[in-house]
Amino acid sequence: MAPHQHSDRTSPFASMSGESLPVWAVTKADLDRGHFDKTALAWAQSAGFKAAEGSLLLVPNRYGKLAGALFGLGEAGRTHPFAAGRLARLLPEGDWHIETSPMPGEQMALAFAMGAYRFDAYRTGSPNGARIVIPGDADAAAVERTNAAVSLARDLINTPANDMGPAKLEAAFRALARHYKAKVTVTAGDELLAGDLPMIHAVGRAAAEAPRLLELRWGKKSAPKITLVGKGVCFDTGGLDIKPSSGMLLMKKDMGGAANVMGLALMIMDAGLPVSLRVLVPAVENSISADAFRPGDVLRSRKGLSVQIDNTDAEGRLVLADALALACEEEPDLIIDMATLTGAARVALGPDLPPFYTDDEALAGEIAAAALDVADPVWRLPLYRPYETMLETKIADLTNAPAGGFAGSITAALFLKRFVEPGISWAHFDIFGWNPKEQPHAQVGGEAQAIRALFAVLSDRYPAG
Template identity: 50%
Template sequence: MTDFASLLVPDRGEAAHALAPIAADGLDSWLKAQPAQVRTLAAAAQFKAKPGELLVLPGRKDGEWSAVFGAPKTAGPWDLAAVAQKLPAGTYRIEADGEAATENALGWLLAHHRFDRYLSKPDPIPQRVLLSKDVAGIAGAVALAEAVALVRDLVDTPAADLGPAELAAAVETVAKAHGAAFRVTKGDALDQGYPMIAAVGRAAVRDRAPRLIELEWGDPKHPRIAIVGKGVCFDSGGLDIKPSSAMLLMKKDMGGAAHALALAGLVMGARLPVRLHLLIPAVENAVAGDAFRPGDILQSRKGLSVEIGNTDAEGRLVLGDALTRAGEEKPVLMLDFATLTGAARVALGPDLPALFANDDSLAAELLAAAQAVADPLWRMPLWGDYADMLKSTAADINNAGEGGMAGAVTAALFLQRFVPDATAWAHIDTFAWRPAAKPGRPKGGDALGMRAAFAMLKARFVTA
């Protein structure tokens, strides 16, 4: 894990290269105030102060220099990523540094993060230290970077090295770091108590057996919240097997679990006044002689019978049992994260997680938080009339909607059947993957919607 705490440190007045942001509409006035040498240098470099552009300015002594960089009109968490990636190792100070610079340090920090576990000779990353006058905000910025990096590292790890057991170990590590209670249900107890989780994972080899992973933390007197994450460590599609092109990225099908675990770590690290319950159903959806089949009817922890219309709609099955378990403790709020449907990607693309909620106030809080921290969400409808698409003539419900339409909506409606009516609940259908690199955001696993959820929880419970 990248040592982010060494890259964002309090400004004690030490020597540093000065960095100054300039918006494109302020470039002309800035140039007029500069000596001819600087104007000539800017012209030669064709510096237009576009976001992320960098112009190095020589100082008066050997080794002394500063820089200006293009800044957008509206500041965001990724503004400094492109700047950091262009700088050599050293110590830097942003002029007029304050809370805004620390809040936007996420990009600076994550410009130093790479998933290089399998590279024999990874390229070294220059260590660029940013000084901050907002000493109180440093810990929060570092924690966010660590959480995003955790999501990325878990999602990027191949399924051969991250099965249900390894996912449980990752949760246990976080639990120990915060003094949380940790437990795993598997074997006969899983078969009896969580039949859908057991059925989905039973075709995997023995050391990749299915399990329900739980973590609990906080004062029991505080409001109880549940965070649930889909932990399908690899999804072959089961007997309704995926084509190879669709299976290629299925190591990321535990991306919901990665989001949930990272969010739980943030909640505990910030010591939010809540009673936290984290639940991760961890399985591998494999192909074998004992795999569950299309047409099978599964029992669920809630008591609903579920006809299997498609074995590749397995994520909602394992989440159904986990949501039921979470609801038994009567939380005031339930959040789940899942790489649940391709339909959400067709509708919204890779950058916009689909948000479903049974509570308008909760949805509004999440959307406001998403905008505030530039971690976008897009609300989709829990359109009740589409529940007819999930009807079964042989069971209480079918796991796959008929007709191939509204796939993200019908998946959310399926999950809603396992959520207590009186509990505020939000479901985030996230891609957990970045198909093309951007500054501070390399191609691969990524946290999409997690920072928004944390901002919502802080706003809701810290001010309560």
């Protein structure tokens, strides 16, 4: 069973063997055709229920007791793929099952579970909610696994930085590894210098908690090598190029890349994919003290390239660069990195559509197809080589913050590409990791992005036995 970050959270799933009430999920066309429970249909007609997407109508029996619920899916073919997430917030407490729906039962159950998520670690008296029976024709293990991964990523991102600094992120990392009997190695503090990870050390050395590189290994060494790299900046002040106060309000989420690769790793290990998995998370806080790295500094990287610091708020790419260089030394079959890297990506594509970058055309096609199949949207942006000139600087091999502000997400991806060895399949995801407004399957707060699509790609490439 896949773990949850908050183990005391009530499960959104009910047992198939218990008693539960029916939910009739219907489109407007279904309502017109009336191909479901006649009593529920008659009640819907009497109550003026129109099956608008996200609407709920409780259905009584002849004695006035609750007999079920009608849930609207709106126009057929135009329904939000996870519309059923609203059910978790609308249904009365108790156990329910999907009696009828034009949408697949597995999709309905996952939507319900994601919609039931609450981050209540700091609240008292949180009530229990409705629970759903996973339909018998659904893959219950897959639904529970995916929900656990999404919940883990959300929990980690939502936890404030006073309780999710580098040490606490390490503790969560170790807990995940322990659950799946994976091996963990941590390189911390001045060990980073001895281990030739100088940029991770430089970014995190000003904080009260030592910077560190977290490493997880799982699976047979002889299996295909998959390496995940996640940006673990537990809080980002901007460093000496300090952010305004408004810019810091969500900076607890700057470890969203780490949270998401941990969620993806959970799915890989829980499904038992036949791969040799390696997860690298540079966990730091970009803080301010007398020891902080400065604008104008030139840092040496693990790869040997020198980097001029033109903005200390462009720190994520620095810690990722050392981790990517380390990842390449084993010549893995695939490297995936995830990071809450640039505001430019949000300007271009908004909060819900993360861009990804790769030179591997086959991989790009697989990711795009999987994103559509599992309703986990991503969009490919180009590694446009002429923009590499923006990374040039007079006294170092490259700058961490090109002047002018143009193509910020692309130039960040091109910066990272300089630390990936030619010939290694690599994909970079510039995620937001946050829902700025409520969605059917998600409340405002931390979010898992792209990991369901990536797991679909990996499980197709490397199916579990």
